[in-house]
Amino acid sequence: MKIVFASTPSQEEEINGLVRYIYSNIFPLYYSDEDICEFEQLKVLHTSEDFSTLKDAFQVMTCIQTLISILESSLEEQYEDVFNKNVSTLKDFGLFFPFEFEQFVDAKRLKNTMLSIYTKADNELII
Template sequence: MKIVCASTPEQENYIEELIQYIYSEIFPLHFSDEYIIQMEAIHVLVPREDELHYNGTMKEAFQLISSLQALIAVMETVQYEMIESTHEDIFSKNVSILNEYGYSFPFTLNQFSNLRNDVISKYSKPTNLYLA
């Protein structure tokens, strides 16, 4: 018999916050709004029920949180630094963990190395609360 601890609501909320951060802070710097809409349509970082392998255990929640944090760190780092093999290793390892749990992330690290010139996006957080 094996005892498994369920993830906490805080962990589940944090996973959603990290995904929202990627959509609002990272994707708009690299992709157009139209492309981000397409990514939402094919369920990027939004697991489908039929493909979900995440059971909501504490261990799985920690793995998802760690993977999302590592991906964010690498994607933000390669915006300003040259891509090194360690970046690629960390990126591919964490993408495979996300895919393992049913969270699709169909990108390559090279897609995050160049910033867009026009960074006005409906996905970006407003810089002024009066605009929200």
């Protein structure tokens, strides 16, 4: 007999928080608001169902955190294999992340620094 532990609601919340972080802090570094809106419609990183085990949820959290770390860094080629491995793992868990490492490298070169509706506001009070 094998005992497995189900994922917890707090893990599900953490995964959703990481996905929101990607949409508000990572994607605006590389893509326009129109592109990000399209990603939402395509349900990129959409978590429609609960993860069956504690291990599954931890693997998904770790993969997303690793992708965030890589995409917030200088996008060095030495991380391409790690990036691809984590994208593959997310796909194995049913999360749609249709990007390749080179797409982010190219997007960063082309992206102008501009405001995005997806970025978190620096403050909530405007006088």
